Amino acid sequence: MPIDKLRGTPVDKILSFRRNPDPQQQQQQQTDEMEDIPRFLPPQLLTEEATAKDTSRRMPDSDSINSEDAVRLPPPRRSPVSMRNLQRELYSPNQCMNVLKAIVAVVTICVLFATIPLYRRLRIEKETRLRMILLWNEQLMTGGTAHMECGCLVTTRRNHNDKPFDAVVFNADQPYSFAGLDSIKHTPDYYVVYSAKKPLSFTQNPMPGLMLPPFNLTMTYRLDSQLVWTDYYFSHPNLARRLNSFRNPSQNFGDDLPGSINERLESEISKKTRLAVYLWFDVDQNTLSESLYLEELRKYADLDAHDSCLGPDDCSHYHFMLIFETSACPDYVPSQMLMAMDKLIVPVLIGGGNLTNLVPPHSYISGLDFSTPKDLIDHLIELTDNREEYRRYFWWHSIYKLRQAIQPYCALCSLIQKAPEERQIRQGSSKLAFINWWTEYQCPNRSTTFL
Missing domain, CATH: 3.40.50.11660 (Glycosyl transferase family 10, C-terminal domain)
Known part of the structure; x- marks a missing residue:
């Protein structure tokens, strides 16, 4: 109602208008409120009249829409409900965990690629410092040509990777020959080891003729050996x-x-x-x-x-x-x-x-x-x-x-891993010392019968 008409109207009549509004005016007010409803709400939230009116106003006839009008149409708007769902999904614990896993995977790959050159360098340095033991006339129980034992490489190949040997072991329990020993590549302070587990009375004579034996280290069952070597021990x-x-x-x-x-x-x-x-x-x-x-x-x-x-x-x-x-x-x-x-x-x-x-x-x-x-x-x-x-x-x-003794060459490996000045053995490592060690040991003559 216009303001100029209300100036001469009594107060009780104005209040009656508020208590009992005019039906036509009430319908007009509802129509105005329906026009203010956002158009992105679903049709279920609109009244039948508002839905029909809004549909007739926003949905023109398909025949009247041309390609230019379709291009001018605004893009669809996402409802606030959908926006909240999207934000909730982005910041959910599962999504955060997936992002964390991806970051960890990327960091792991980067660290792996960074450590590969370091690993190769350490392996080369380890192989360079690796002590080598050559078994001259014995086959390995493992069936291969080489194996690791207490930090040393034990092999039967006389030219293993063209590396010098720190020790050459002769097994006196089996036949052997010194042929080819001079051509073996070795370190300056290497050992030529005389080893035996069987009684020395049954082994091959290490001093044939007048030839000086090459042995400078003993490894047998004898207690006066520089390294005592048996299958079992207490x-x-x-x-x-x-x-x-x-x-x-x-x-x-x-x-x-x-x-x-x-x-x-x-x-x-x-x-x-x-x-x-x-x-x-x-x-x-x-x-x-x-x-x-x-x-x-x-x-x-x-x-x-x-x-x-x-x-x-x-x-x-x-x-x-x-x-x-x-x-x-x-x-x-x-x-x-x-x-x-x-x-x-x-x-x-x-x-x-x-x-x-x-x-x-x-x-x-x-x-x-x-x-x-x-x-x-x-x-x-x-x-x-x-x-x-x-x-x-x-x-x-x-x-x-x-x-x-599962690994029989551990004692020898521990010896050659030390510096030459730190190696403490019972007797002098010389060929003459081996001759004295061999000649002073005698096995008693066995009896001819037990009866």
Whole structure:
């Protein structure tokens, strides 16, 4: 209503207009409000009249729209609801995690490409400092031509990558020749190693004729070798140092046995059902007396023969293992004897030399302590019936441990990794020292018969 018309109108009448508006005026007001509704709202939010009006106003006839009008049409507007959903999606935890993963992947790739040259340089430097050991006449157990051992490369190839060798090892247990040794590329302070695990009385003479041997380092079973080399050795449980002296067994050794060792010992003893086993050996002039002694033993007991005790048939169900040793060389312990002790089998040594300070006392049975083969068999049968006396042969497990040298060239590798002035060995590294070492050692003459 115009203002000039309201000036002469009483107040109560004005209030009546507000309480009871004119129907026509109310409809006009609703129409004006509908025109103010945003056009981007969906049709469901509009009234039927507003929808029809807005549709008729905003949706012209398709025939009246030409291409120029279509080009002039404004782009569609995104509703505030859609904008909020988009922002919520962009800043969601999953989206942030995906962005973080992408950043980490990019950084990783950059670091990888940056470290490749550094890795190559370090590998070249490591190969340059790598110590080389050449096995002159021995094949590797791994089946290949080279392998790593305690930080050194052990190989059988005499021209491995054209690098100089720090040590050349001759295995005296096998035939060898010095031909070609002068052409080997080596370092100025390299070693020519004389190695042997078998008795030296059976090895090749290293000084044929008047030729001076090239050896300047010894690595054998002998305790006066510069490096002592055996398949097995005794040590303390917590210290892997080789022992050369042992104490006498205690009466109550069972109280000192660790729980795991005691359980294993009881389990292995309960599995033993056979008396004794021995490994096959060739009968010739050197082993004729052992063969005759074995025939006497077989008259009084049923003895089994095996090719080996490796693999599934590890001979653990036998109480004793008969070991026939034809050599009596000092410091030599038959490898079969140590293998039997490792398998919790009591070894019975027939022949051999003095094993004092080489193995723990009362850990094996010596055939020399019995006057006849029958007395030996009777003693073995008696021990199988007396379980407590049989267990006493394993007393040494309470304070000692038998270790196997899985990597035999570690000691040599540790020696050549040191500087020449820091290498401390027992005797002079010279060819004359090797001659003295070889000539002063004598193996006693073996007896011709055990009977």
